[in-house]
Amino acid sequence: MASCTAPPDGAMKACSADHTDLMKVGEHGGITLIIRSKDYFPVLEKILKEVPLEALKAEMRWKMIRNSAVYLSSDFIDLMVKMNDDLYGVSQKSPRPRKCYYSTTSNTPWPAAKLYTDKAFHQENREAALEMLEKIRGRFMQNLEHEDWMSAEDRKAAQEKLRKMFFQVAWPTDKEGKTHWPVETFDMDGHMGPDFFVNYMTVSRFSIQRDLGRILEKPDRREWGGSSSLDVNAFYGPNNNGLWIPAGILQPPFFDATYPEARNFGSIGCVLGHEMSHGFDDNGRQFDARGELHDWWDQETVHNFAERSSCIANLFDGYAVANRHVNGKLTLGEDIADAGGLKFAYEAFITSKERRSYEKRMFFTAFAQTWCSVVRKKSAVNSVLTDTHAPAKFRVLGALSQFAPFAEAFQCPAGSPMAPIRRCQLW
Ligand SMILES: [Zn+2]
Incomplete structure (x- = not known):
C-alpha cells in the first residue's frame, strides 16, 4: 500500500504506509470517527464515481497551483493578481514586508510565537492579566450568590463551572501551569532552507504528519487548536x-502594565470578562463544568434565563444599519458576553481600590474605544446579515445603556437614550 510522492529537495517524505492507524479508521472494530458534516461524504463519493478521472486530476492540479502560486516566481504571482482582480477587484500585489509577515506567521505560527514572546512581549503583562482574570472571576462568583432567578442548586453548579474554568494566558501551559510549547514550535528546526517554496512544502508535510499522528492520541483539553x-x-x-x-492581545492598545488601571480594566478587562461570560451565554450555558453538553439547570431556571435574555435580544433587534435590522437572536451570545464582561470588569475595577469619578469615565471610554473602527456601509450591511457580533457601534451603545454606572458616571438624565428607565439584566 505504500504510495509515496517524491517531495522537492529538502522536504520530508509523508507516505500513507507510515500511517497504519489511518487504515483502521472507520473499519469494523477499528477507530471510530466523528463526522461533523454527514452530508459531505455521500456527495463526495458520488462526485468521485461520476466525474471523469481527467477532470478530477485537472481540479487537483489547479488546487495545487492556486495554493502554491504565492510561494512561486512572479510568473505565477502575476497570474494570481490578474485572477483576483477579476474575482474580487483586488489588483494590488501584497507589499513584500506584509507578504513576509503573513507567510511566516500563517505557516509557522508557533516558532514565530515563541520568538515574539521571548523577544518582544512584555512578560509582566502576563502576570497582570492573570491577576485581573482572577479578580473578574471573583466578582462573577460573588454575583452568582445573588442571582435569585436561579435555583440554589443551579447557582452552586454555575459557581462550580466558573471555578473549574481554566485559563491559558499569553502562551500554552500544562495542568500545573508550567510553560508547555506545542511540538510544532520545535519539530521543524533544522528542516528549513533558503528555498521559499520548499519551506512551504516542508511545513505542509509536517502539518499533515502531525495531524495523522494525533488520530490515536487522547485530546488535550488545553490545546490551542x-x-x-x-x-x-x-x-x-x-x-x-x-x-x-x-x-x-496583551499589548497596546488593549493593555499595558504601564497604563492607568482604568484603561486596562475598561479595555482588556472587559474582553476577559466577555470571554468568561461566554460560558454562561445562550450556547455556553448548555455545557457543564467539564464542557459536556446536557441539561444541568432545572426548568424554572431555564425559563427565567430565556425571559431575561429575550430582553437583550429585543434591544438589539431595534438597532439597524441602512434599514437592515440587527438580528438580536443571532447576536445574543455575544451581547450577553458583552454585558457580563462590562459588569464584572467594572466591579473588579471599583472594588479593588477607591476610584475617582474621572477614572470611572476613563474606564467607560476605554471600553468604547476597544470597538472603535471604520467600516464601509456595504460591509456593515453584510455583517448585520451574517456576523454573530452586532456592529461595533451597537455593541458599545447596547452594553453601556443597560449598565447603570455608565449613566451615573456621565450624568445622563433618567429616560435619555443612554439611561433608559427599564434596563435588561441577566448576569
Ligand atoms: Zn465573544
Missing part, C-alpha cells in the same frame, strides 16, 4: 470550559 500566542483575539471553548488569551 487553530490559534497561537500571536493572535490579537481571545477565546472561550464551551467543550473544554477554558479561556485562551494569546500574548498578541
Whole structure:
C-alpha cells in the first residue's frame, strides 16, 4: 500500500504506509470517527464515481497551483493578481514586508510565537492579566450568590463551572501551569532552507504528519487548536470550559502594565470578562463544568434565563444599519458576553481600590474605544446579515445603556437614550 510522492529537495517524505492507524479508521472494530458534516461524504463519493478521472486530476492540479502560486516566481504571482482582480477587484500585489509577515506567521505560527514572546512581549503583562482574570472571576462568583432567578442548586453548579474554568494566558501551559510549547514550535528546526517554496512544502508535510499522528492520541483539553500566542483575539471553548488569551492581545492598545488601571480594566478587562461570560451565554450555558453538553439547570431556571435574555435580544433587534435590522437572536451570545464582561470588569475595577469619578469615565471610554473602527456601509450591511457580533457601534451603545454606572458616571438624565428607565439584566 505504500504510495509515496517524491517531495522537492529538502522536504520530508509523508507516505500513507507510515500511517497504519489511518487504515483502521472507520473499519469494523477499528477507530471510530466523528463526522461533523454527514452530508459531505455521500456527495463526495458520488462526485468521485461520476466525474471523469481527467477532470478530477485537472481540479487537483489547479488546487495545487492556486495554493502554491504565492510561494512561486512572479510568473505565477502575476497570474494570481490578474485572477483576483477579476474575482474580487483586488489588483494590488501584497507589499513584500506584509507578504513576509503573513507567510511566516500563517505557516509557522508557533516558532514565530515563541520568538515574539521571548523577544518582544512584555512578560509582566502576563502576570497582570492573570491577576485581573482572577479578580473578574471573583466578582462573577460573588454575583452568582445573588442571582435569585436561579435555583440554589443551579447557582452552586454555575459557581462550580466558573471555578473549574481554566485559563491559558499569553502562551500554552500544562495542568500545573508550567510553560508547555506545542511540538510544532520545535519539530521543524533544522528542516528549513533558503528555498521559499520548499519551506512551504516542508511545513505542509509536517502539518499533515502531525495531524495523522494525533488520530490515536487522547485530546488535550488545553490545546490551542487553530490559534497561537500571536493572535490579537481571545477565546472561550464551551467543550473544554477554558479561556485562551494569546500574548498578541496583551499589548497596546488593549493593555499595558504601564497604563492607568482604568484603561486596562475598561479595555482588556472587559474582553476577559466577555470571554468568561461566554460560558454562561445562550450556547455556553448548555455545557457543564467539564464542557459536556446536557441539561444541568432545572426548568424554572431555564425559563427565567430565556425571559431575561429575550430582553437583550429585543434591544438589539431595534438597532439597524441602512434599514437592515440587527438580528438580536443571532447576536445574543455575544451581547450577553458583552454585558457580563462590562459588569464584572467594572466591579473588579471599583472594588479593588477607591476610584475617582474621572477614572470611572476613563474606564467607560476605554471600553468604547476597544470597538472603535471604520467600516464601509456595504460591509456593515453584510455583517448585520451574517456576523454573530452586532456592529461595533451597537455593541458599545447596547452594553453601556443597560449598565447603570455608565449613566451615573456621565450624568445622563433618567429616560435619555443612554439611561433608559427599564434596563435588561441577566448576569
Ligand atoms: Zn465573544
